[in-house]
């Protein structure tokens with residue numbers, strides 16, 4: 349069985365893939381200091397709770413935080429006796445190599461989203477991922493990652509407002525009842541909600557203009573469903589796109605080596 353690990357700057361997600369479906373998806377916050385033993389304690393407790401007793405033979409990791417990879421490697425080796433595939437490392441082959449500036453680093457989550465989206469939808473895509481950052485990944489017609497856009501994440505923007513302005517409280521992102529807020533919280537939520545609807549719309553239109561062919565837009569990440577209620581921003585919303593991409597890259601590496 350395959351254990352997929354998607355480590356973002358905010359959250360780390362583990363998902364178990366039995367070859368046909370995900371048996372479970374477990375989420376914890378990302379801490380670079382978490383040890384292999386701590387991962388196992390957390391992981392095995394939840395598996396017990398769900399009465400899942402998996403036979404893990406393979407592990408694949410995507411991490412936007414380089415420092416966590418060491419302990420995740422130890423975790424895979426110590427508890428499952430396997431050497432994980434780490435996306436972005438030279439030993440991990442990608443189905444289609446990216447076409448970007450020489451020497452630039454690409455977030456592994458963006459490579460994984462690209463692989464997952466191309467597998468499901470073919471090329472000419474924009475993948476919008478609402479994580480710590482809001483990223484736009486452009487997937488060419490042959491499935492290559494050819495660049496995109498990085499904007500501040502939604503929760504990061506709200507956090508920045510709160511920490512920079514003494515009178516602005518901490519608020520959660522939600523769709524406000526009106527555009528014109530009549531209290532502080534509604535005003536802030538309107539700014540962020542409608543601001544991001546405009547940002548996503550505007551960036552996708554500009555990408556389309558520059559790309560010059562019709563493109564499909566795929567939304568993913570925790571906040572994609574919320575933003576799709578504001579305006580028809582996406583052709584589809586897929587909450588498991590990153591995990592699906594990890595299974596695609598894992599399969600590709602098994603077939604080619």
Ligand SMILES: Nc1ncnc2c1ncn2[C@@H]1O[C@H](COP(=O)(O)OP(=O)(O)OP(=O)(O)O)[C@@H](O)[C@H]1O
Nearest residue numbers: 356357358359478479480481520521569570571574
């Ligand atoms: N309505 C909502 N308001 C605030 N947060 C939400 C809402 N719906 C989902 N979320 C949050 O979205 C997060 C899931 O988003 P996702 O996994 O895409 O990115 P992340 O974990 O925030 O960032 P990263 O992947 O960069 O670590 C969860 O922490 C979840 O609590």
Ligand SMILES: CC(C)(CO)[C@@H](O)C(=O)NCCC(=O)O
Nearest residue numbers: 412453454455457458479481498
């Ligand atoms: C942009 C983030 C933080 C989004 O998770 C991640 O993909 C990352 O660290 N990227 C590195 C730079 C790049 O993708 O061009």
Ligand SMILES: [K+]
Nearest residue numbers: 356457479569
């Ligand atoms: K993510």
